[in-house]
Amino acid sequence: MEVNTAGFLPPSIADSIPFSSDKFTHILTYFSLKPESPESQILKEVIEICEMPALEGELKHCSTSFEDLVHYVVSLLGKHIQVLTPHLETKTSNPNFTVGDGIHLVAKSDVVCHKLNYAYAVYLCHSISMERTHIYTVPLIGEDGSRGTSLAACHQDTSSWNPKHLAFDVLKVEPGTVPICHFLKKDTIVWVPSPTS
Numbered sequence: 001m002e003v004n005t006a007g008f009l010p011p012s013i014a015d016s017i018p019f020s021s022d023k024f025t026h027i028l029t030y031f032s033l034k035p036e037s038p039e040s041q042i043l044k045e046v047i048e049i050c051e052m053p054a055l056e057g058e059l060k061h062c063s064t065s066f067e068d069l070v071h072y073v074v075s076l077l078g079k080h081i082q083v084l085t086p087h088l089e090t091k092t093s094n095p096n097f098t099v100g101d102g103i104h105l106v107a108k109s110d111v112v113c114h115k116l117n118y119a120y121a122v123y124l125c126h127s128i129s130m131e132r133t134h135i136y137t138v139p140l141i142g143e144d145g146s147r148g149t150s151l152a153a154c155h156q157d158t159s160s161w162n163p164k165h166l167a168f169d170v171l172k173v174e175p176g177t178v179p180i181c182h183f184l185k186k187d188t189i190v191w192v193p194s195p196t197s
Contacts, residue, residue, distance in 0.1 A: 004117045004121075007120065007121050008064075008065055008121040009064070009065060009120045009121070011066075014064040014065040017064075019062075020051070021044070021048065024043075024047065042117055042118075046116045046117065046122060050062035050116075050122070054126070057132070057157075059076065059127045060124065060126035061126070062116070062124050063125055064120070073113075076127055077191060077192070078193065081194055082192055083190070083191055084151055085186075085190070086148070086149060086150045086151050086183075087149055088148035089146070090146045094142055097140040097141060097143075097148070098141050100141045101139065103137070103139070104136060105134055105135075105136055106192055107135045107193060108135075109193060110135045110191060112125070112126060112127070112133075112153065113189040114126075115189075133153055133155050134153070134156065134179075135151060135190055135192060136154065138151065138183070150184070151184040152181055152183050152184065153181065153182060153190075154179045154181040155179060155180045156179050158175050158177075158179075161175050161180075163175050167180045
C-alpha cells in the first residue's frame, strides 16, 4: 500500500479551505474535482471519518495543519511530550521481518495520529481510554539483516467496542476479555508524555 506523501499546509491556508460535509461542493470547486470522480469520493470518505462521533471513552480530532495537531496533543498530554514513529535504520526491499528481543513499554497514555488519504496532510488524532492503551516499541530484524523499530498499541479495555469488530473475530475472543494489540502503520505519529527526570 502506498503511503500518502502529501504535506501539511500552512495554517492560514488550511483554515481557508472548507473541511466539512456541508461545504463539500466548495471543496470540490477548490480542488477542481468533479463530484463523480474517484478523487472526490476519497475526499468525501475522509471527511465522513472525521465527522463520525467518537467511540465511548475515545477523544478524537482531525487536524489539517501541523500547528493544529500539536495544539490538540498538548491540550491532552501537556507540554512535556515526545513523538514516536515507526522507522527502519536502513532501507530494504525485503518486507519480511521478525520481532527481536527488547520489546519496551513506552507509555500508558498517548495520542495516536493516523495520516488520512487527502489532498493535503490530514491526521486523525485520537486517544482511546487514557491510561488503558499501552504503547510499545518493538524491535524488528529483517531477513537481510536490516533493523528497525515498529510501534504497537495494546488496548487493555475493549468492553465498549463493537462486538463485530474484526479483532474479536480473528482472535476468537469476546469484548472486554483480553487486551487487543496491533502494529501501527509507518505514517502514524504517536505522542506520549516525556519521561520524568
